[in-house]
Amino acid sequence: MGDSLKTDQRKAFYEAHKDIALVMVLVVFLFPIFGVYVSGLLGAALGMLISIAAYFLTPYVSLKLDK
Secondary structure, three states: OOHHHOHHHHHHHHHHOHHHHHHHHHHHHHHHHHHHHHHHHHHHHHHHHHHHHHHHHHHHHHHHHHO
16 A cells, blocks of 8 residues: 555656546545535535545555556
8 A cells, every 4th residue: 555655656646647636636625615615614624634635545546446
């Protein structure tokens, strides 16, 4: 798991998968806003945590599903 979460490999993954990178940009920016809309400041914090986790874990999950 550690290898796919290194900065260089994550960057290479997102460069090779432009469509996933675009979705992740939207997720990172929209989840905190959606969280504020749903439940205020706590929602914003949860949205931020979810979006950061998704950004870091998407390459790992995608590579595991491809195997």
